[in-house]
Amino acid sequence: MTADFTFNKNSKVGRETREFFQEFLKIDTTNPPGNEINKALFLQKKFDKEGINSEIIESDKNRGNFILKIRGTSENAPSLLLLSHLDVVPARPDEWKYPPFSGHFDGKFIWGRGAIDCANITISESMGLIQALRDGFKPKGDIILAATADEELGGKFGVMWLLKNYPEKIKADFVLNEGIGVKLPIGKKPQYLIQHAEKGTFWTRISYKGIPAHASVPDLGDNSILKITEIIMKIQKYKVPPKITPAFMDTIKNIKFNWFAKKLLGNKHTIGLALFLLKHWMPELASIIKAITRMTIAPTMLNAGSKENIIPEKTDLVLDIRTLPGQDRKYLNFHLKKALGVNLFEKIIFKPILDEPGTRTPPGDFLYQKIAEIMDEIDPGAKLVPLLVPGNSDSKDFRYIGIPVYGFSPMQEDPEMPIQEALTLAHGINERISEKNLLLATEFVYRLVKKF
Numbered sequence: 001m002t003a004d005f006t007f008n009k010n011s012k013v014g015r016e017t018r019e020f021f022q023e024f025l026k027i028d029t030t031n032p033p034g035n036e037i038n039k040a041l042f043l044q045k046k047f048d049k050e051g052i053n054s055e056i057i058e059s060d061k062n063r064g065n066f067i068l069k070i071r072g073t074s075e076n077a078p079s080l081l082l083l084s085h086l087d088v089v090p091a092r093p094d095e096w097k098y099p100p101f102s103g104h105f106d107g108k109f110i111w112g113r114g115a116i117d118c119a120n121i122t123i124s125e126s127m128g129l130i131q132a133l134r135d136g137f138k139p140k141g142d143i144i145l146a147a148t149a150d151e152e153l154g155g156k157f158g159v160m161w162l163l164k165n166y167p168e169k170i171k172a173d174f175v176l177n178e179g180i181g182v183k184l185p186i187g188k189k190p191q192y193l194i195q196h197a198e199k200g201t202f203w204t205r206i207s208y209k210g211i212p213a214h215a216s217v218p219d220l221g222d223n224s225i226l227k228i229t230e231i232i233m234k235i236q237k238y239k240v241p242p243k244i245t246p247a248f249m250d251t252i253k254n255i256k257f258n259w260f261a262k263k264l265l266g267n268k269h270t271i272g273l274a275l276f277l278l279k280h281w282m283p284e285l286a287s288i289i290k291a292i293t294r295m296t297i298a299p300t301m302l303n304a305g306s307k308e309n310i311i312p313e314k315t316d317l318v319l320d321i322r323t324l325p326g327q328d329r330k331y332l333n334f335h336l337k338k339a340l341g342v343n344l345f346e347k348i349i350f351k352p353i354l355d356e357p358g359t360r361t362p363p364g365d366f367l368y369q370k371i372a373e374i375m376d377e378i379d380p381g382a383k384l385v386p387l388l389v390p391g392n393s394d395s396k397d398f399r400y401i402g403i404p405v406y407g408f409s410p411m412q413e414d415p416e417m418p419i420q421e422a423l424t425l426a427h428g429i430n431e432r433i434s435e436k437n438l439l440l441a442t443e444f445v446y447r448l449v450k451k452f
């Protein structure tokens with residue numbers, strides 16, 4: 001099958017892609033501080049050699065955003081943005097088998113921080129586009145390629161900043177971004193997950209103010225640590241009701257899976273039973289499905305106390321609250337009040353830290369269809385399965401302004417690495433991608449670009 005691919009390990013452009021990727025991984029863009037400019041300049045050099053103009057826009061010193069636009073031949077044809085980010089999360093070299101900025105190739109895998117999040121996307125999108133243009137391809141609609149800064153810390157110096165300051169440079173009718181693309185290890189026909197929706201993030205600080213006293217006579221004070229502990233226990237015990245959203249039903253409707261399990265999962269009255277049963281044989285999957293069918297509340301930071309012998313007056317607790325698309329701060333306040341009881345709820349000081357509602361692109365539009373067509377070409381019979389993911393990415397900022405976004409890069413299981421392990425590598429130790437998957441994703445972009 002892969003012999004017909006333009007990008008395969010024996011083709012010249014296949015080798016070029018892998019080597020370009022290895023060099024790219026050597027550039028350290030750990031965020032903070034980012035220094036994405038170094039990767040941006042590296043990309044620019046490559047495109048310069050191809051005679052393709054690009055620009056680097058700095059949102060702050062060394063926070064480079066790499067952008068180029070290929071003008072389409074027709075005014076009315078749909079335009080496409082190929083999006084990725086240049087920054088990576090920190091890595092501790094002593095924990096890794098090969099240094100995180102080595103770009104080491106062991107004959108099967110290429111190792112390095114960013115190998116699957118998301119240097120692979122940047123390189124697939126760049127090389128797929130480059131090869132299409134080398135073939136003499138002229139797109140009907142505009143094609144934009146943007147590799148931006150700061151995704152890992154929220155995009156304030158990347159996508160958010162660009163949409164605010166230079167929207168005309170990156171806005172398009174459709175966006176292809178990082179996300180998912182895993183081929184599911186179930187069913188007879190190939191099925192690939194595609195990220196079409198993301199949960200919302202509502203970080204919240206809650207503080208309790210008690211009364212300080214000498215700790216030798218504790219009853220004279222009102223100990224804020226004890227009150228916050230009570231709050232944590234109440235949150236832990238509270239059962240947020242499940243909600244079967246359109247985003248979740250997109251998965252249930254499209255996935256080929258045991259019909260009875262689908263029936264149980266797709267109903268708010270029986271999903272509890274389904275998860276109870278699933279937990280026994282696939283605990284990780286049960287946890288993920290649980291998270292994408294309800295709001296979750298996780299205590300993540302705690303701050304209290306100033307001295308060994310003082311009853312602490314004030315304790316701060318940070319909650320990482322993740323909501324489903326359609327749920328807002330009003331919704332989460334309603335449930336916090338219910339969890340804590342009115343009395344306790346009213347004694348607490350709430351401070352929102354971040355409000356980012358969940359998003360969904362209804363699947364089935366032009367880009368979605370093109371992705372489906374190409375996957376059917378690449379892996380005959382393949383179907384897409386839209387997925388709401390528990391986290392969020394730069395995709396949300398485009399969805400907020402009504403632009404459809406899919407997070408997709410095809411990835412198949414490698415015989416040397418179970419898919420469960422592959423899923424832990426983003427932000428993890430020994431991050432790596434197989435040469436085969438890097439080239440598969442590049443082949444996909446190469447073919448997608450030609451549909452525009």
Ligand SMILES: [Zn+2]
Pocket residue numbers: 085117118151178
């Ligand atoms: Zn990423």
